[in-house]
Amino acid sequence: MGEYTLTRSEKRFIGWHLFVAIAALSIGSFYGPMQAFNYAGWNFYPTLRKWHIAQNYYQGLTLHGVLNAVVWTTFFITGFLTFNVIYGLRRPLKYPKLNALGFWMMVVGVLLASYAILANQASVLYTFYPPMKASWIFYLGLVLLVVGSWIEGYGFYFTLYEWKKQNPGVRTPFIAFASVATMVLWQLATLGVAIEALFMLLPWSLGWLEGIDVQVARTFFWWFGHPLVYFWLLPAYISWYGYLPRQAGGKLFSDTMARLAFWLFILLSVPVGFHHQFVDPGVAPAWKYIHALLTLSVVIPSMMTLFTVVASLEYAGIKRGGKGLLGWLAKLPWDDPVVAAQLLAGLLFIFGGIGGVVNASYNTNLILHNTAWVPGHFHLTVSTAVTLTFMGISYWLVPYLTGRELCCRKVALAQVYLWATGMAIFSQAMHSLGLLGAPRRTPLGEAPYVPPEWSGLLLRVGIGGIFLLTSVYMYVWIMAHTAFFGRKAEKPVEVQVAEPMRDVQLTPAWLDSWKPWIAGAVGLILIAYTPVLIDLLSHMVPVDAPKMKLW
Amino acid sequence: MTAHSTLIDRHERRWILISAALLASFAVLIGIAGFALGVQVPTLDRRVDPKKLNEDPMWSKPGVRELVPGRKYEVYLIAQTWQFVPREIVVPAGAKVTFYVTSRDIQHGFKVLDTDLNVQVIPGYVGKLSYTFKEPGEYKFICTEYCGLGHAAMSGVIKVVPPEEYTGSQ
Ligand code: HEM
Ligand SMILES: [Cu+2]
Ligand SMILES: [Cu+2]
Numbered sequence: 001m002g003e004y005t006l007t008r009s010e011k012r013f014i015g016w017h018l019f020v021a022i023a024a025l026s027i028g029s030f031y032g033p034m035q036a037f038n039y040a041g042w043n044f045y046p047t048l049r050k051w052h053i054a055q056n057y058y059q060g061l062t063l064h065g066v067l068n069a070v071v072w073t074t075f076f077i078t079g080f081l082t083f084n085v086i087y088g089l090r091r092p093l094k095y096p097k098l099n100a101l102g103f104w105m106m107v108v109g110v111l112l113a114s115y116a117i118l119a120n121q122a123s124v125l126y127t128f129y130p131p132m133k134a135s136w137i138f139y140l141g142l143v144l145l146v147v148g149s150w151i152e153g154y155g156f157y158f159t160l161y162e163w164k165k166q167n168p169g170v171r172t173p174f175i176a177f178a179s180v181a182t183m184v185l186w187q188l189a190t191l192g193v194a195i196e197a198l199f200m201l202l203p204w205s206l207g208w209l210e211g212i213d214v215q216v217a218r219t220f221f222w223w224f225g226h227p228l229v230y231f232w233l234l235p236a237y238i239s240w241y242g243y244l245p246r247q248a249g250g251k252l253f254s255d256t257m258a259r260l261a262f263w264l265f266i267l268l269s270v271p272v273g274f275h276h277q278f279v280d281p282g283v284a285p286a287w288k289y290i291h292a293l294l295t296l297s298v299v300i301p302s303m304m305t306l307f308t309v310v311a312s313l314e315y316a317g318i319k320r321g322g323k324g325l326l327g328w329l330a331k332l333p334w335d336d337p338v339v340a341a342q343l344l345a346g347l348l349f350i351f352g353g354i355g356g357v358v359n360a361s362y363n364t365n366l367i368l369h370n371t372a373w374v375p376g377h378f379h380l381t382v383s384t385a386v387t388l389t390f391m392g393i394s395y396w397l398v399p400y401l402t403g404r405e406l407c408c409r410k411v412a413l414a415q416v417y418l419w420a421t422g423m424a425i426f427s428q429a430m431h432s433l434g435l436l437g438a439p440r441r442t443p444l445g446e447a448p449y450v451p452p453e454w455s456g457l458l459l460r461v462g463i464g465g466i467f468l469l470t471s472v473y474m475y476v477w478i479m480a481h482t483a484f485f486g487r488k489a490e491k492p493v494e495v496q497v498a499e500p501m502r503d504v505q506l507t508p509a510w511l512d513s514w515k516p517w518i519a520g521a522v523g524l525i526l527i528a529y530t531p532v533l534i535d536l537l538s539h540m541v542p543v544d545a546p547k548m549k550l551w
Numbered sequence: 552m553t554a555h556s557t558l559i560d561r562h563e564r565r566w567i568l569i570s571a572a573l574l575a576s577f578a579v580l581i582g583i584a585g586f587a588l589g590v591q592v593p594t595l596d597r598r599v600d601p602k603k604l605n606e607d608p609m610w611s612k613p614g615v616r617e618l619v620p621g622r623k624y625e626v627y628l629i630a631q632t633w634q635f636v637p638r639e640i641v642v643p644a645g646a647k648v649t650f651y652v653t654s655r656d657i658q659h660g661f662k663v664l665d666t667d668l669n670v671q672v673i674p675g676y677v678g679k680l681s682y683t684f685k686e687p688g689e690y691k692f693i694c695t696e697y698c699g700l701g702h703a704a705m706s707g708v709i710k711v712v713p714p715e716e717y718t719g720s721q
Contacts, residue, residue: 058702214674253560366667437693550698
């Protein structure tokens with residue numbers, strides 16, 4: 001197959017996604033180190049207040065959560081998936097205008113939500129738990145962001161449908177298949193938060209409802225909240241399965257197992273939300289236990305992913321001359337920022353996965369729920385496995401889209417290692433603090449109850465923050481420098497999509513058919529949620545926000 | 552070779568079986584810990600209107616109630632912006648203490664350090680959870696859910712005293 005290239009306008013469209021993503025990261029990830037420094041006792045918030053950068057810790061934390069975990073992720077993902085659909089199917093989008101409409105809706109949504117936060121009308125954190133009430137502008141912004149992403153997803157569906165009509169019996173290329181599958185997961189997931197926002201939060205914030213039931217709202221939120229993390233993670237998996245083997249010099253070990261893993265993630269990532277509600281009073285223990293079991297079942301596709309990715313890398317390392325049981329590991333291109341970012345992301349993700357099992361294990365959750373352990377955990381997952389992988393992707397994708405060379409490869413390499421080191425230090429200390437009982441979402445540098453024994457760990461959080469502050473702005477600088485001032489590349493970047501070891505046509509057809517899997521996912525959601533929701537909805541206790549402003 | 556074995560690599564099949572065994576053992580162990588050994592998650596006691604807590608005989612005077620001297624106690628605890636009511640709780644060591652926790656306004660968290668007591672405090676809902684403090688000492692409890700500007704200062708203490716010294720709470 002010959003090279004396929006995207007048109008200029010397609011490149012620009014995807015580039016806009018990355019631009020918004022990186023702009024959001026450059027603001028959102030400023031506050032993370034500020035939080036870490038507060039823990040360590042270096043409190044910059046008085047200065048930030050004077051400079052009107054943040055009124056207080058919580059406004060900063062809201063910006064941090066929303067801009068990083070919602071905006072950076074969603075825009076990078078929709079951009080990357082758009083690339084995968086077009087490049088994977090080797091055809092343009094069926095309705096490019098539809099996708100553009102979705103994108104601009106998302107942008108308007110982000111602007112509205114950001115305005116509400118910056119105007120100090122929405123310091124409700126990125127989970128916006130009621131009955132804290134933000135300005136309706138904040139909720140409207142989130143609704144537009146979600147609906148815009150749905151529309152981009154519909155654009156993918158139409159495109160895939162068209163491609164399938166023209167290519168009967170041909171297996172959908174993996175990167176395109178997996179991208180559309182990720183969108184399907186997202187649409188199942190966001191149904192929960194859409195119900196919460198459209199039927200509860202938005203009308204309530206506009207004064208049309210006097211109160212809402214908080215337990216019901218939490219339940220719809222977490223219907224969304226857990227698959228949200230798979231929406232972040234699956235695009236990183238697309239890169240680990242679909243690109244990394246080739247970038248490391250090898251092939252994808254098993255296309256079949258890669259697809260099966262994706263389907264299992266789609267089946268198992270929604271009907272599990274109660275693992276965020278183990279300590280909620282309103283859900284019966286038996287249902288919490290059922291959700292714990294379903295959650296733990298993701299062990300299977302996760303271990304499959306570990307196997308396939310490691311096997312693909314082992315093959316690459318052996319081809320590069322690695323000998324013995326682990327010799328292949330040393331032969332991998334650890335000096336290539338694109339590869340190193342993903343290898344380090346995967347390595348730290350192993351600890352994220354182990355921690356995740358502890359979180360999900362029903363009663364062990366009692367020890368860590370709402371403690372610093374939890375941000376310790378997800379800075380290994382979304383902020384490292386996902387974010388560092390996205391950084392690695394942008395080191396080839398941005399040169400591809402702009403036709404410019406990656407500036408300063410060495411700086412990029414250092415950036416990647418700094419991030420992994422910083423996160424390792426930061427996250428280890430956060431986990432330990434959590435086990436001692438330190439609460440999350442709290443400026444621990446100011447909390448009167450913090451005992452002196454915690455100070456060593458709090459200091460380590462701050463030290464991790466120094467590494468990360470440096471790393472994140474190195475990244476932003478490299479991106480800006482490449483995109484706007486980079487040297488024009490002499491030859492275009494080669495897109496390194498991994499070939500599977502066996503002919504893709506040998507992948508069974510049932511792994512390339514959508515209806516049974518989606519029906520199964522919907523069925524599981526109905527089983528896992530209907531009885532509890534009927535119970536909750538038939539005993540609602542509507543509650544309004546206090547009159548006083550809380551932040 | 553069967554069609555099956557060409558689909559899944561031999562080693563991978565073994566790896567998946569090991570993973571499944573691991574999964575089964577997790578499921579069984581946490582099930583035993585929870586349902587046989589009693590390391591349990593909080594449950595729902597009842598629903599209440601948070602606006603009417605003062606009219607409720609139990610909630611108008613939150614605090615400790617002695618059910619069986621030295622053996623069984625219950626604690627009614629209200630979380631509100633930005634304090635716990637009461638802030639100080641005294642119970643004897645070795646007694647089973649059942650906590651009933653609710654919120655007067657927004658969400659809070661109730662976590663007692665060095666124990667597995669942890670509940671999301673949700674207005675409208677009363678969470679129920681129990682614990683036996685074996686060792687005398689001071690156990691801090693902390694609000695673990697963001698509840699506004701005063702959140703970081705919201706805490707209290709449970710004083711667990713030797714049974715012979717116990718003369719009631721407050
Ligand atoms: C630049 C390096 C970063 C540092 C030093 C950092 C630090 C922190 C700290 C200390 C907290 C805990 C605050 C608290 O609970 O009181 C936190 C929370 C959080 N971080 Fe980061 N972070 C960084 C990057 C990121 C990235 C890249 C993401 C996502 C892609 C992210 C997502 C989050 C989220 C979702 C929260 C939870 C917010 C909440 O509880 O409402 N962080 N971060
Ligand atoms: Cu989850
Ligand atoms: Cu509180």
